[in-house]
Amino acid sequence: MNTPDDRKPGCEDPPIHRTGWRGIDALRLEAEWQAQEHALEQERRGQPLDPADSRLAEYRLIARALRTPAMEPVPYDLAAQIVRHVEGMPAAGELFERWLLRVLTAIFAIAVIAVVAAYGAQWMPAFASLWPSLSPQSADWAGLLVGCLAVSLAWQGVVRLMRADVEMPAGLA
DSSP: OOOHHHHSSSSOOOOOHHHSSSHHHHHHHHHHHOOOOOOHHHHTTTTOOOOOOHHHHHHHHHHHHHHHHSSSSSOTTTTHHHHHHHSOOHHHHHHHHHHHHHHHHHHHHHHHHHHHHHHHHHHHHHHHHSSSOHHHHHHHHHHHHHHHHHHHHHHHHHHHHHHHHHHHHHGGG
């Protein structure tokens, strides 16, 4: 609401007694200020609302809203709470998509095994001729390569498990 200090004319404000648009503007502002003060006084006294004056009703509504305290303060860590909630629970569509992907992968793997079992005897000689003949020394290096890959994958799995234990909230474990 306006205060008496808001009404003090400054050096750039037009004088009220002057005619023209500046004088009319000053009169309009004075009338608005008086209506706001009247609405504030009526609201303080608890007088009944006058249905004929809608402008006064709007000002009383504003005065009432400013007088009543806020409903509930916003928690300090609201953003962190929302992030934890969103990350903690995947949507139903995401869960369905994950399970559908797993089922389709299993069906595909079973189909590949069935095809290899049925037609593998005919294909194996063709693929065997594509493999180069390996010397015993190259077999040692191939074993070392496979061992390094196995250790690397195992270490990545351990790191994932350690991160999952740290990031998972206690209520979801």
